[in-house]
Amino acid sequence: MPIGYEVELAHDIAAQLGVRAQIVNIAFDSLYDALQADRVDAIISGLSYDERRTKEVIYSQPYFDAGQLLVLSTTAKDNTDEKSDVFRLLENRRVAVEWGSTGDMKARQLQSLVVRCSILSYLSAEEALAALVHGESDVAIADAVSVYRFAAAHPGTIRVAQQLTEEPYVIATSARSPSLAKAIEAALDTLKRTGTLDHLRDRWLTATDLP
Amino acid sequence: MASQSSQYVILTALLVFCAWMLTASVAQSDAPLGPPHRVLTLNPKIGIHTRLTDEVEAAKIRRTMEMVREMGAQWIVEYFPWAYIEPLPGLYDWKHADLVVNHAVHQGLTLVARLGMVPQWARPPESTSAFLSEEHYADFARFVGNFAGHFREQVRYIIIWNEPNLALEWGFRPVSPAEYTHLLRISYQEAKAANPQVQVLAGALAPTLAPSGNEWGMNDLDYLRGMLDAGAAQYFDMLAVHAYGWSYPPDMSPDPQVINFRRVELLRRVLAEHSAADKPIIITEGGWNDHPRWIHAVKPAQRIEYTIRAYQLAEQWDWCKAAILWVFRYPWPTKSYLDYYTFVTPNFDPKPIYLEVRRYAVP
Known part of the structure; x- marks a missing residue:
């Protein structure tokens, strides 16, 4: 039986709509085909908004942002805080990243604009964040999912200083089903207002004992 | 009046x-051509597939070729759709193709041209652009000949069709090695008549483990055997190969039941079994994807290591002329796992993989 953040979100939305969600497991590269072929009514699977598809698809408001975050250690002995601009946060700093990742690309772009900023590469985002906690680096850049999971596994060790990029995840429905799209939008409004989306994030991305 | x-x-x-x-x-x-360049590289077999079919801005075409050269890549593959170049029978529009070829050659790149995409006038209504019935084989072959003649001084390698072992790439008809061999034969003859120096590559097959009788495609090894049994060896100079690694490292041993980078060695073995071992291979697509969610993806660090290792392997293989991996850039973000095959963003921001390959390749 499928489980996960988006599976639970689908069930919560279905409950708002007064129906039962049936989860269909489809390869990531076939999701839109399944929607167009009416094999599914909606896609909730880490989709990004794609303006080129808006003739066939209606997208919801974002339910999660998986963008890149600039992270500091909570024990950092300096006066940087969440209000510092990104250039100040990186000046004279060692930046830990996952080698080859989008965070690495962002760090390399910023490096060319900042004085004495060095990049330390690690084989995973988790290792980059651990390096921050262990004092090997002063700053880390990683995606939101990796940061939330690390924060949960190591409570009180890191804090998010800046969001560097946005990567909002949205729900797609067929353009032939505008009433369903509208109902999902209303359901998302409710889930946001009642704190359910925050609860889902806490449960699936920051719990240390994931099922 | x-x-x-x-x-x-x-x-x-x-x-x-x-x-x-x-x-x-x-x-x-x-986008003036500027002074001519040559590629400086430590590995002359490095290549990258460009994707300029829908890129309308000349400056971006030039920037693409410049950055490919600066990465230390000697080779590119680019797709030249028949439907764009001959939109009406006998009416040729070479403007965009000229632009792409001129900039590639001016940057010192070796261009492999993939030819395909059937214009509407050469296929039934409601068919896909991969549908080519036998009655129009001669039209396609004529286009191939005209292409080879038009770019006689600039393009030395042409690929006939793409992944004909997939129903998707064969107009959603049952695939047929014999029919493709027929198309290859007359295309080869027209190409050689127009330019005897041109090297004709048999279309790369999609790596697939499709079981016998599958409606969507045929196992690539079986398809190649079928082509060679149908006499295809006389009608190509080289074999184009797609060598995707999926989630496996490039050194993983080849296995008929596994799709990995070294599956190219199995295709070469099939050539050898049919007395065609002398035909060189060019890898015209391949590589790894580092999307965080796609099932066939690897970690970004693995992608860098695997990619560089793949280029090193190609350098060691004397039968492999070049390894041209997928893909340099898309003109726009696909907002899907495909974006994680690219080496630069649509805005030409270099990804770490671009910078690391450049560090490996450029002296």
Whole structure:
């Protein structure tokens, strides 16, 4: 039986709509085909908004942002805080990243604009964040999912200083089903207002004992 | 009245001509060729597939070729759709193709041209652009010959069709090695008639483990055997191969039941079994994807290591002329796992993989 953040979100939305969600497991590269072929009514699977598809698809408001975050250690002995601009946060700093990742690309772009900023590469985002906690680096850049999971596994060790990029995840429905799209939008409004989306994030991305 | 009509026609024609001249001159002035270059590289087999079919801005075409050269890649593959170049029977529009080829050659790159995509006039209504019935094989072959002749001095390698072992790439008809061999034969003959020096590559097959009788495609090893049994060896100089690694490292041993980078060695073995071992191979697509969610993806660090290792392997294989991996850039974000095959963003921001390959390749 499928489980996960988006599976639970689908069930919560279905409950708002007064129906039962049936989860269909489809390869990531076939999701839109399944929607167009009416094999599914909606896609909730880490989709990004794609303006080129808006003739066939209606997208919801974002339910999660998986963008890149600039992270500091909570024990950092300096006066940087969440209000510092990104250039100040990186000046004279060692930046830990996952080698080859989008965070690495962002760090390399910023490096060319900042004085004495060095990049330390690690084989995973988790290792980059651990390096921050262990004092090997002063700053880390990683995606939101990796940061939330690390924060949960190591409570009180890191804090998010800046969001560097946005990567909002949205729900797609067929353009032939505008009433369903509208109902999902209303359901998302409710889930946001009642704190359910925050609860889902806490449960699936920051719990240390994931099922 | 007749005379006045003629004047209008002439005037209209002149206006169209002037507009065309203006457009052409703007396109050229946007991206002058500049001084000629040559590629500096430590591994002359490095290549990257460009994707300029839908790139309309000359400056971006030039920037693509510059960055490919600066990465230390000697080779590119680019797709030249028949439907774009011959939109009506006998009416050829070479403007965009000229632009791409001129900039590639000027940057010192070796271009492999993939030919395909059937124009509407050569296929039934409601069919896909991969549908080519036998009655139009000669039309396609004529296009191949014209392409080979038009770019006689600039393009030495052409690929006939793409992944003909997939129903998707064969107009959603049952795939047939014998039918493809027929198409390859007449295309080869036209290409050689137009330019005897051109090297004709048999179309790369999609790596697939499709079981026998599968409606969507045929196992690539079986398909190649079928082609060779049908006499294809006489009608290609080299074999194009797609060598995707999926989630496996490039050194993983080849296995008929596994799709990995070294599956190319199995295709070479099939050539050898059919007395065609002398035919070189060019990897015309391949590589790894580092999307965080796609099932066939690897970690970004693995992608860098695997990619560089793949280039090193190709350098060691004397039968492999080049390894041209997928893909340099898309003109726009696909907002899907495909974006994680690219080496630079649509805005030409280099990804770490671009910078690391450049560090490996450029002296």
